[in-house]
Amino acid sequence: xxxxxxxxxxxxxxxxxxxxxxxxxxxxxxxxxxxxxxxxxxxxxxxxxxxxxxxxxxxxxxxxxxxxxxxxxxxxxxxxxxxxxxxxxxxxxxxxxxxxxxxxxxxxxxxxxxxxxxxxxxxxxxxxxxxxxxxxxxxxxxxxxxxxxxxxxxxxxxxxxxxxxxxxxxxxxxxxxxxxxxxxxxxxxxxxxxxxxxxxxxxxxxxxxxxxxxxxxxxxxxxxxxxxxxxxxxxxxxxxxxxxxxxxxxxxxxxxxxxxxxxxxxxxxxxxxxxxxxxxxxxxxxxxxxxxxxxxxxxxxxxxxxxxxxxxxxxxxxxxxxxxxxxxxxxxxxxxxxxxxxxxxxxxxxxxxxxxxxxxxxxxxxxxxxxxxxxxxxxxxxxxxxxxxxxxxxxxxxxxxxx
Amino acid sequence: xxxxxxxxxxxxxxxxxxxxxxxxxxxxxxxxxxxxxxxxxxxxxxxxxxxxxxxxxxxxxxxxxxxxxxxxxxxxxxxxxxxxxxxxxxxxxxxxxxxxxxxxxxxxxxxxxxxxxxxxxxxxxxxxxxxx
Numbered sequence: 001x002x003x004x005x006x007x008x009x010x011x012x013x014x015x016x017x018x019x020x021x022x023x024x025x026x027x028x029x030x031x032x033x034x035x036x037x038x039x040x041x042x043x044x045x046x047x048x049x050x051x052x053x054x055x056x057x058x059x060x061x062x063x064x065x066x067x068x069x070x071x072x073x074x075x076x077x078x079x080x081x082x083x084x085x086x087x088x089x090x091x092x093x094x095x096x097x098x099x100x101x102x103x104x105x106x107x108x109x110x111x112x113x114x115x116x117x118x119x120x121x122x123x124x125x126x127x128x129x130x131x132x133x134x135x136x137x138x139x140x141x142x143x144x145x146x147x148x149x150x151x152x153x154x155x156x157x158x159x160x161x162x163x164x165x166x167x168x169x170x171x172x173x174x175x176x177x178x179x180x181x182x183x184x185x186x187x188x189x190x191x192x193x194x195x196x197x198x199x200x201x202x203x204x205x206x207x208x209x210x211x212x213x214x215x216x217x218x219x220x221x222x223x224x225x226x227x228x229x230x231x232x233x234x235x236x237x238x239x240x241x242x243x244x245x246x247x248x249x250x251x252x253x254x255x256x257x258x259x260x261x262x263x264x265x266x267x268x269x270x271x272x273x274x275x276x277x278x279x280x281x282x283x284x285x286x287x288x289x290x291x292x293x294x295x296x297x298x299x300x301x302x303x304x305x306x307x308x309x310x311x312x313x314x315x316x317x318x319x320x321x322x323x324x325x326x327x328x329x330x331x332x333x334x335x336x337x338x339x340x341x342x343x344x345x346x347x348x349x350x351x352x353x354x355x356x357x358x359x360x361x362x363x364x365x366x367x368x369x370x371x372x373x374x375x376x377x378x379x380x381x382x383x384x385x386x387x388x389x390x391x392x393x394x395x396x397x398x399x400x401x402x403x
Numbered sequence: 404x405x406x407x408x409x410x411x412x413x414x415x416x417x418x419x420x421x422x423x424x425x426x427x428x429x430x431x432x433x434x435x436x437x438x439x440x441x442x443x444x445x446x447x448x449x450x451x452x453x454x455x456x457x458x459x460x461x462x463x464x465x466x467x468x469x470x471x472x473x474x475x476x477x478x479x480x481x482x483x484x485x486x487x488x489x490x491x492x493x494x495x496x497x498x499x500x501x502x503x504x505x506x507x508x509x510x511x512x513x514x515x516x517x518x519x520x521x522x523x524x525x526x527x528x529x530x531x532x533x534x535x
Contacts, residue, residue, distance in 0.1 A: 131520045133408045138436035140412025142525050147473035148410065148516060149527070150490035151466050156479055159464035164481070167462055167505035174500070213465035213500060262443040265488035267434065269462070269481045 007235030008096050008252040010398070011106070011245060012041025015228035015358045018349035019195040020116040024225070026058060030112035031070045033227035033354075037108070041231040042245055045072030048231070049104025052094030053080045054087040054111035054353040063112065076104075085302065087111055088228065088356025089257065089386045089394025095232045096255045105237035110229035111353035118223040155220050155303060156212035157389070160269055162305025163214070165312070171323030172308065174214040178205045180304040181219040181346050183332055188343020190333075190374035195224040195349030219304035221350035228357035246403040250364045253287035253381075254397040272306070272387050276313035279395040283383070284315075287397040291315045294337060295379035296366055298359035300387045301344040311339070314385060314395075333376065341366075341374055356394055359384035367400040410516060410527035411435075420513045420528065422489060426452035433487050456511040457533060458484035463505065465498050478503055482530050484511075494529035508533040 014036025016029055024032075030053075038044060045068075053064030064078035083090040088111030095107030133142035146152040166172030182202050188194040200218055208216040233241075238249055258279040260271055284290055291314065299314060301307035308322045316337050317325035325331070331339035342348045342362040345355065363382035365371045371379075380400045387393050409415070413422050413435045424433035429446035433454070440447045463480035466473075478493040480503075494512060496502055509530035516527045 133519045133523055133525050135408075135412060142408055142410055143516060143527075145411065147466070147469055147475075147477055147479075148492065150481070150492060151464065151469075151477075151479035153466065153469060155468075156464045156466045160462040160479065160481060163464065163505060164462035210465075210467040212467065215464075262432070264432070264486075265461075265481065267436075267442070268488040268490045 006100055006102065008099060008255065009233050009235060009238050010250040010252060010360070010364055011043065011231045011233040011238065012037045012039070013230040013357070013361045013364050014040050015193060015354065015361045016226050017193045018224050018226035018351060018358070021225040022116070026055060026063065026112045026114055027066050027070050029114070029225060029227040030063065030067045030110050030229070033112070033229040034067060034071060034108065034110050037229035037231050042242070043106065043231060045074055047106050048074070048108045049076055050095055050098040050107040051076065051078045052091035052107065052109040053078055054082070054091035054109070054356070055080070055113060056082050056084065056087050056352045057113060057115065067110070083392045084388025084390045085300065085352050086257070086356055086386045086388030086392035086394045087353035088358070089396065090356070090392065091353070092230060092232070092357055092360070093255055093257050093394065096252065099232050099234050105234040107232045108229065109232065109357060110227060111355070111357050112227035113351035113353045114225045115223040115351050116225045151212070153212060154389070155215045157270065158303040158306045159212045159215050161272055162303070162308055164269070165309045165322065169320035169323070174206065175202070176323055176326065177214050177219060177304040177308065178202055178216070180301070180307050180326060181205050184301060184340050184344040184346045185218060187333055187341050187374070188347035191343050191348060194343040194347055195222050196343070196347045215303050215305055219346065221302045221345035222347065224349035224351050226349060226351035226354045226358065228354045228361055230357050230360065243403070247401055248368055249401050249403070250367050251399040251401060252396060253289065253399045254283035254395065256283045256286065256395045258282070258393045260391040270389055270391055272389070272391060273309060273313050275391055275393040276310060276385065276387060277315070279393040280314045283395040283397050289381055289397060293381050294383050296338045296341055296363060296376045296382045297385070298340055298342060298344070298362050298382070299385040301340055301346055302350060302387070304346065307339070307344070310385065314383065333374065338376055341376060356386040359386060360396055360398065363398050367398060405518065406523045407526050408523055410525055414526070414528050416513070416526055420511060421456050422454040422511070422528070423451050424454055424487060425449040454487045454489060455485035458482040458489065458509060458530070460493065460505055460507040460509060461488070463493060463503055465500065465503065480530065482509055492529040493531070495531035
């Protein structure tokens with residue numbers, strides 16, 4: 001049985017193709033990813049001791065049990081979790097914590113979302129105004145405030161986060177943010193599981209529909225359907241499995257979840273910086289590696305403006321140096337720190353609850369040397385990061401097996 | 404003059420319109436919604452504090468695409484009002500990247516957002532360029 005000092009490994013992991021799946025519901029999508037992960041691990045539902053199930057848009061549903069009813073009702077505990085865009089990473093953390101705590105030696109986590117055609121997320125607080133002004137809610141508002149007192153839409157919130165970074169450190173422009181999207185839309189051309197695989201020129205990106213300056217449509221995460229799943233095994237259990245399983249297993253060197261600590265202004269505009277920096281610091285310490293050791297990074301580019309600030313938050317560059325870092329070419333797939341070689345949320349897509357496991361799948365593919373046309377040669381260490389606004393941040397550091 | 408009601412309860416109307424925050428009596432953290440305790444220090448006592456009516460734009464976005472019923476484009480911003488951050492729209496300014504920038508000096512301004520069936524005007528607030 002596992003102990004508190006137990007190592008955590010990913011034994012199997014898979015994701016569906018992201019995109020439009022009009023004929024599949026969340027049970028179909030989740031089951032496809034889970035079956036893929038189980039097959040990849042070389043185990044069955046009978047070997048699994050716990051399930052962490054992630055879904056956001058239908059969070060009232062017992063998603064984990066629905067998948068059990070499709071794939072195997074073994075009576076094990078299921079934890080259905082919802083944690084904004086960090087839902088997938090949170091589901092994975094639930095399975096990881098159970099294995100770490102010794103409650104079981106093998107856990108399953110999945111995240112699934114149906115989001116194709118969902119349009120703008122949030123900003124829905126403007127219901128019809130009443131015929132007589134009546135204060136209601138936490139601010140005693142007599143009418144809806146979205147659009148009257150700032151914005152609640154995600155492209156606008158993250159636009160402000162990017163421009164705030166530019167105000168503090170300089171070096172940013174509409175064109176710079178658009179170039180980040182150009183990179184990610186170029187990267188996804190090599191990823192057959194991405195929702196969008198069409199290269200876009202800088203002109204096309206800058207002249208596309210403006211959503212919230214400076215984010216045009218292709219600079220926003222792509223709403224789509226998809227699922228991802230992973231099997232986590234304890235280090236001691238892994239030793240009893242086949243040489244092939246040990247060779248393909250990916251070590252979870254750090255698994256961290258943080259929330260936003262109080263700071264002035266954090267309840268005015270969400271601060272996605274400090275909790276990411278805190279998570280990264282804890283992750284680097286837990287893994288015993290530093291940013292310079294990373295061969296690739298999958299970070300939460302929910303908007304082009306977000307990717308820039310996370311270069312800094314994850315300490316991939318010096319403080320304040322994110323614009324120069326990007327301009328150096330460092331984050332392109334042939335750069336020193338490839339970022340979002342999958343195409344990222346902007347081009348691979350962002351089926352919310354699937355994202356936090358799909359990012360880990362991407363890193364695992366490269367560490368196993370199974371990245372196909374987009375393989376980052378010789379990748380040994382990678383980092384996966386997600387942010388859920390509200391806020392929660394998940395950071396995982398993964399390492400290639402020495403077996 | 405028509406009867407008026409503020410859009411939100413932290414907007415004080417009258418001759419000198421301003422915002423009022425709940426200020427923690429222990430650490431000074433300021434909040435605009437009703438409070439159980441201070442998110443910074445846990446203290447449970449608050450006093451009303453007037454927020455400065457001038458400030459500097461710390462960040463903004465120009466929203467061109469919004470939920471139905473919301474007029475676009477509009478400029479959403481965070482304004483640093485002498486140490487207290489405030490969320491609000493920038494008003495009385497052309498909503499484009501040539502006329503709006505971070506670091507702009509602004510002041511609080513009010514505007515009527517509508518009149519209800521009883522003739523009462525709801526008054527909202529925004530920030531307009533200073534000396535513009």
